Amino acid sequence: MxxxxxxxxxxxxxxxxxxxxxxxxxxxxxxxxxxxxxxxxxxxxxxxxxxxxxxxxxxxxxxxxxxxxxxxxxxxxxxxxxxxxxxxxxxxxxxxxxxxxxxxxxxxxxxxxxxxxxxxxxxxxxxxxxxxxxxxxxxxxxxxxxxxxxxxxxxxxxxxxxxxxxxxxxxxxxxxxxxxxxxxxxxxxxxxxxxxxxxxxxxxxxxxxxxxxxxxxxxxxxxxxxxxxxLSQKEYSDIINTQEMYNDDLIHFSNSENCKELQLEKHKGEILGVVVVESGWGSILPTVILANMMNGGPAARSGKLSIGDQIMSINGTSLVGLPLATCQGIIKGLKNQTQVKLNIVSCPPVTTVLIKRPDLKYQLGFSVQNGIICSLMRGGIAERGGVRVGHRIIEINGQSVVATAHEKIVQALSNSVGEIHMKTMPAAMFRLLTGQETPLYI
Missing domain, CATH: 2.30.29.30 (Pleckstrin-homology domain (PH domain)/Phosphotyrosine-binding domain (PTB))
Structure with missing residues (x-):
């Protein structure tokens, strides 16, 4: 058999x-x-x-x-x-x-x-x-x-x-x-x-x-x-095993100063006034990220939240690992409440990535479509470097690529060797911040 x-x-x-x-x-x-x-x-x-x-x-x-x-x-x-x-x-x-x-x-x-x-x-x-x-x-x-x-x-x-x-x-x-x-x-x-x-x-x-x-x-x-x-699998595996996971999240999430418990006041029947997006496959803690806040809404009025903050739990309910739609449903369910307790990790809206590629023969291990990372090779050097699916590439080796053509982004990445520094953010957040999409507040 x-x-x-x-x-x-x-x-x-x-x-x-x-x-x-x-x-x-x-x-x-x-x-x-x-x-x-x-x-x-x-x-x-x-x-x-x-x-x-x-x-x-x-x-x-x-x-x-x-x-x-x-x-x-x-x-x-x-x-x-x-x-x-x-x-x-x-x-x-x-x-x-x-x-x-x-x-x-x-x-x-x-x-x-x-x-x-x-x-x-x-x-x-x-x-x-x-x-x-x-x-x-x-x-x-x-x-x-x-x-x-x-x-x-x-x-x-x-x-x-x-x-x-x-x-x-x-x-x-x-x-x-x-x-x-x-x-x-x-x-x-x-x-x-x-x-x-x-x-x-x-x-x-x-x-x-x-x-x-x-x-x-x-x-x-x-x-x-x-x-x-x-390229033998053993040769590539040997390179992977010599590299440590690089991800600012690991250090950032371990710092207690970045982990906060917040109490927000709101009127009954009032929405929280936020837009949330997925943190992206490859993040150390898969949850939702605060992508936008409604002017004058409870979240913005509090002055305690910032774009990029990752929401860990709401009123004691963990959001880690839940689908985006489920997290949005939990937030919508706060409409008739007057107090909301949030556990968040304060994060910048931009993610820092460091890929270590010793030689051009080693694949980077991810795919790009119109500047957006659309797939990621499991266990590869890109995953170890902090690359996340669904993120828009903002910068490569100190150079902005926001307005750069797709072919030039691919060429820059393909020909890079040694340490490759990138900055990315969730594509949905990028579209909101650049006015390409109208925010739908919940």
Missing amino acids: LVIQENAWERLGFITDGTSAGVCNGLEQPRKQQRSDLNGPVDNNNIPETKKVASFPSFVAVPGPCEPEDLIDGIIFAANYLGSTQLLSERNPSKNIRMMQAQEAVSRVKNSEGDAQTLTEVDLFISTQRIKVLNADTQETMMDHALRTISYIADIGNIVVLMARRRMPRSASQDCIETTPGAQEGKKQYKMICHVFESEDAQLIAQSIGQAFSVAYQEFLRANGINPED
Whole structure:
């Protein structure tokens, strides 16, 4: 039996943007030319990206039954589609539970039709981009899953179970779906879509999907200008391990003088008069930041708050780790109160970043789109330097880039080596402060 880890795509794809999707997909064609991934070594001759990628040697050996080039184009296996079912599962179940889930899916599908179960002949299409199930007779698409959405697969004899995960909608009732074996109450549950197939090539199918992940990873590196043969994971890890986390937050949050408990007075029925934004994925304490205050509102009248302050709790309710909408709802709920207790950390609106890049061959590990950091490589030198997703780059090495073209920002970052100093702020705050957006006070 072959099982692909549930987090395989995150591990292979490297990049996350802090949203539910979790990944900035380097394998799809970019939507805009203005988005640049700073994840590869730089050629000082300014060779276009397409030429650099084309000059790379053939694929580094990827173990598996298929030729890597075939997986890029896509391969097809003949199979019988038995049916699909849905399970609820924890995010990271154990291998034993995964096997139980696969067996449960097979049991449900086989028992749903009883002895009169019908088989549908299908073509199972596997590539580095997606997995599709086509009706063998009509070639109509029955199922279509992007490869990154596949949680794991299992082959049991001549049976293949393909599982894809998606989060349960807020309004969905779990009563309509049976809970998977081994699931624990109180833990967040995910809906697993389980497709069951029968094929003499069951093991080969599972191995091919596993190989597709590996080839997709190499394609990701090549698309971002990284020669898989030039930079070993160990070499990059050694550099990471020698660097300490640089983040002003760590020092700033440890200083008791910056941590304050405030009491604000307001009239009943009066809004607090603030705009809050997310601190950004990568911040040491994910919470909301005060981005604007209404003139004459309770927050502004108090004289105790400043733009950039991070709100830790309100009336004893912690905001750390909560979604922005939830934090906004808590603030809106203060309307009928006359006193509000806030725990804040006084912070400047601008975040200081220090990236240490010893050589151009080491990727910076983040992507920029129109001056905004849109993705960040986990555990990379940028994350260690304090880079945050959703922040607008204000300054690079002492030079303002507020009015600088996208291409020049990318060039400045790509060609930088040694210590790279940046100043950033949440993009939403930047738009408010520069009058690009009208504040909606709560």
